Amino acid sequence: MPSTIECTAARPSREVDASPTLHVRSRRFGSFEISSTSMVEIPQGLVGFPQLRRYVVLEHRPGSPFKWLLAIDDPELAFAVANPCELVANYAPPLELAARLLEADSADIALLVIVTIPADPTRMTVNLMAPVVVDLRTRRARQIVLDLPHCPPDYLVVRPRVAARA
């Protein structure tokens, strides 16, 4: 059993980003400068989006737990993603399984969950059933299927007791 409870075993990269290599303009989301270090390739695509394979992961804003996952080849398609350990209390990331499914070294991977944000953000959910595993070394990623108990596709992030106080 994996002993770590960190969502990523990989050391955060302290390298200075290479100069921007791509400029993406999105009608909905604005303009982004993309360096090759922020790109990820999802060879099988996300489930339901098999034709889109190149994405970019960008920080949202200071203090935000979210990142953008933006499709480079369709800039109108974007998702909010996050480190599940930041959003879900007591989440135990299945790093060994995730690494095996990606055929990567568990020391190199990071786990991201896709966030669904409805009009009422207190109802936002994360998809724990199908996280996106990224190999930080090769920048290759895959949306994996976890058919496990306690991993629903729509886990409510803001627990009702907390929401009541907001």
Next chain:
Amino acid sequence: MLVLTRKIGETIRVGDDVRVQVLAIRGGQVRLGLTAPADVRIFREEIFRTIEEQNQKARLADEERLADAAELWLEVGNAKHD
């Protein structure tokens, strides 16, 4: 699509390592037994439909949604470990 007819107890082989056996038929349901190496992942098709639907729902409508959610999280995030 390849279509095969099998009786109860009969088996189909897929590739070298995967076997699908018809165990029982009752009413409108078929009970199957699958034998495969541990690294072959087996799922009901519905799980992919569930994930696809969730991915569709998760498409961001606009930047404002994300900003609203981030703001909410700053308010309540620290209380999550209740």
